[in-house]
Amino acid sequence: MALRPTPDQSSYIDDVPSLAEHQRLQEEIVAEGGNPIQDTATMQFANEVTPLQSPEDTMPSELPYNHAATTRFIVAHTLYPSLRLRSNDQDWFECYIHPTSYQESFKSRWSAEDSSDGYLNQQFSYGGTERAVSLSFVLPAVSVKQARFNLTQCSNMSDMVYGKYRNLRVEPDQIRVLAGEKTFRADFGSLIRDEKVVVSKFSFSVDPDAGAFDYDGSVVDSEGTPIDSDVTHSTKGLLLPKQISVDVEFIFIHDDALGFGGSNRIPGIGDLKWAENRNRDWPHGTGHIHVQDYMRANNITEDTDIEDIRGEDGEELTQEQKNAVFRSRYEGLRTIGEGPE
Amino acid sequence: MSNPTHLIAGEHGDSSITDWAERQGYKVKFMHRPTGHIVEFPAVISDFTDNHVPAMESRYGGNQHDPMTTQTGTGRNISFTLSIVNSSIEEARYNTQCTNLLIQMLYPSLDTQNTFVGKPIINIQLMNLLDGNETGDGVDCIVENIEYSVDFDEGIINGNRGVPALNASGKEIYPTSVKINISGRTVLQTVGDNGEANPFSTNNIYGG
Numbered sequence: 191m192a193l194r195p196t197p198d199q200s201s202y203i204d205d206v207p208s209l210a211e212h213q214r215l216q217e218e219i220v221a222e223g224g225n226p227i228q229d230t231a232t233m234q235f236a237n238e239v240t241p242l243q244s245p246e247d248t249m250p251s252e253l254p255y256n257h258a259a260t261t262r263f264i265v266a267h268t269l270y271p272s273l274r275l276r277s278n279d280q281d282w283f284e285c286y287i288h289p290t291s292y293q294e295s296f297k298s299r300w301s302a303e304d305s306s307d308g309y310l311n312q313q314f315s316y317g318g319t320e321r322a323v324s325l326s327f328v329l330p331a332v333s334v335k336q337a338r339f340n341l342t343q344c345s346n347m348s349d350m351v352y353g354k355y356r357n358l359r360v361e362p363d364q365i366r367v368l369a370g371e372k373t374f375r376a377d378f379g380s381l382i383r384d385e386k387v388v389v390s391k392f393s394f395s396v397d398p399d400a401g402a403f404d405y406d407g408s409v410v411d412s413e414g415t416p417i418d419s420d421v422t423h424s425t426k427g428l429l430l431p432k433q434i435s436v437d438v439e440f441i442f443i444h445d446d447a448l449g450f451g452g453s454n455r456i457p458g459i460g461d462l463k464w465a466e467n468r469n470r471d472w473p474h475g476t477g478h479i480h481v482q483d484y485m486r487a488n489n490i491t492e493d494t495d496i497e498d499i500r501g502e503d504g505e506e507l508t509q510e511q512k513n514a515v516f517r518s519r520y521e522g523l524r525t526i527g528e529g530p531e
Numbered sequence: 532m533s534n535p536t537h538l539i540a541g542e543h544g545d546s547s548i549t550d551w552a553e554r555q556g557y558k559v560k561f562m563h564r565p566t567g568h569i570v571e572f573p574a575v576i577s578d579f580t581d582n583h584v585p586a587m588e589s590r591y592g593g594n595q596h597d598p599m600t601t602q603t604g605t606g607r608n609i610s611f612t613l614s615i616v617n618s619s620i621e622e623a624r625y626n627t628q629c630t631n632l633l634i635q636m637l638y639p640s641l642d643t644q645n646t647f648v649g650k651p652i653i654n655i656q657l658m659n660l661l662d663g664n665e666t667g668d669g670v671d672c673i674v675e676n677i678e679y680s681v682d683f684d685e686g687i688i689n690g691n692r693g694v695p696a697l698n699a700s701g702k703e704i705y706p707t708s709v710k711i712n713i714s715g716r717t718v719l720q721t722v723g724d725n726g727e728a729n730p731f732s733t734n735n736i737y738g739g
Contacts, residue, residue, distance in 0.1 A: 270687070271704055295679070297675065314650070315650075319638055319651070379689075380705070449640055449645075450641065450649075451640050452643070453643055472631060474627050475627075476624045476631075477703045479621075479625070482536055482628055484535075484568065
């Protein structure tokens with residue numbers, strides 16, 4: 191792993207901030223992507239998600255730096271963003287992962303028909319473009335709490351590939367029927383930014399070479415009840431692996447029309463601009479640099495003759511009234527002015 | 532109406548491979564036909580295949596070993612893998628904008644009802660390997676798949692504000708190296724003046 195330390199980073203292990211501090215800074219610094227959009231689905235889930243612990247609660251009091259899994263843990267927490275999957279305002283998965291592979295495919299659907307004789311090529315018809323991601327990562331654990339946390343996360347993620355169910359009353363019984371797939375909001379740094387996804391694959395494997403946390407019944411509290419320590423646990427028969435490998439695949443369901451021009455752009459002005467009109471890059475984020483002009487949200491005060499808009503009788507309008515008239519003329523234009531960088 | 536965008540990847544990377552590519556003229560250029568947007572990359576190509584596939588119909592007669600063939604057309608399928616390397620956070624951000632534009636080229640132009648109106652045909656010019664038809668200015672392609680792969684073993688670049696802030700910059704993550712595999716079919720519509728189906732320039736197809 192090639193780190194890119196700056197000259198003042200020689201003692202970086204000591205400088206690792208707490209997870210709470212990380213999350214606070216993450217929210218504070220990064221403006222791109224905006225706030226998560228809530229999934230409005232109201233289907234009842236057959237399997238309720240297990241509430242997640244705070245990741246901070248899983249941190250050991252002291253990191254055992256001499257273990258290979260510890261290195262991965264530190265790398266995951268210092269270099270990579272967290273992978274987050276939410277649905278109905280509830281976290282299903284939130285964890286600092288150590289990614290090993292990220293493959294994103296954009297597949298266009300073309301159909302071909304034979305042309306008349308003499309033409310070399312077929313006639314092509316375009317049907318759309320699909321986006322999917324295959325992500326492999328490792329969940330390292332440096333403490334018993336972390337190992338339990340990782341297993342809980344994986345349990346929740348395994349639920350994601352099963353559909354959602356609803357109760358159907360068939361007198362005198364009530365049965366549960368499949369009501370479609372579950373959708374989530376996924377976020378992984380600048381690679382996946384608050385996108386609606388369907389989880390199309392989840393594969394879980396334990397890395398036996400990394401070892402496991404063993405049971406030790408001799409560690410007890412003041413009342414003699416067996417308890418977990420950082421490196422041993424109190425549940426006989428429980429396997430807590432120190433490292434888990436996960437493969438997961440997402441299919442993206444986009445909220446906005448994708449292409450150039452479209453209903454969110456001003457006809458004649460935004461025909462060559464990206465349809466989303468949100469002043470942010472897509473599909474991958476680019477931090478705090480300005481977006482290219484074709485990605486910029488239309489600014490009606492610069493790009494249009496909104497200042498010339500008058501009332502039905504030619505009277506002067508306030509700026510707010512002009513904006514309202516403008517919006518009504520270009521129905522579907524969602525974003526006016528500057529959006530998130 | 533705004534003008535088409537023209538991005539050139541690696542513009543911010545004076546210490547990277549970009550300089551060598553610039554001096555040698557190793558470039559790959561993509562143009563989105565419906566909009567005219569252009570993006571160029573240093574041509575760090577790890578593989579390139581160009582299959583010319585004649586479509587044949589075969590019939591078989593009695594007591595005949597060999598088929599009676601009728602050619603109905605010829606297709607040309609291309610595939611290549613482009614590596615994009617970043618040597619700094621600035622270059623990574625800018626190159627990401629370039630790869631974003633390349634990916635966006637798989638999407639059509641839309642009318643006010645969001646109906647697809649402009650097929651996302653991409654003109655690709657890859658030096659002499661994809662030099663084009665009579666005008667020699669690239670090959671129009673139906674790009675069916677773009678695969679964006681990150682090699683994490685080669686490292687990543689993120690916020691670069693000192694290591695405590697590496698963590699804090701969690702939203703930004705740029706691979707040091709990205710591989711983009713592009714595969715598709717070319718659109719061949721030109722027939723040579725001599726009546727032969729040679730849709731290429733009068734020079735050798737691959738130069739030389």
